[in-house]
Amino acid sequence: MTINLEESIDSILKKTRNPSISYMLMTTYTCNNKFFTYRGKQMTTMMIVGHIYFEGTTKTLYDA
Numbered sequence: 001m002t003i004n005l006e007e008s009i010d011s012i013l014k015k016t017r018n019p020s021i022s023y024m025l026m027t028t029y030t031c032n033n034k035f036f037t038y039r040g041k042q043m044t045t046m047m048i049v050g051h052i053y054f055e056g057t058t059k060t061l062y063d064a
Helices: 002-016 021-049 055-063
Strands: none
Touching: none
16 A cells, blocks of 8 residues: 555656745645635535535535
8 A cells, every 4th residue: 555655646746856946836826726716616606505514514414
């Protein structure tokens, strides 16, 4: 399992060998910005429709 984990991480980081600090910061910022923008739009839509809880939470509450 350790070898598979190491290979997975290595394959992800192949493109980021020896990057500059500013490049790493900008990449991290860009990824986080995309994520928060997407989730913000999703949550705004859910609130407008009238959802109180996240879809996964609602499903878990009603399935139990």
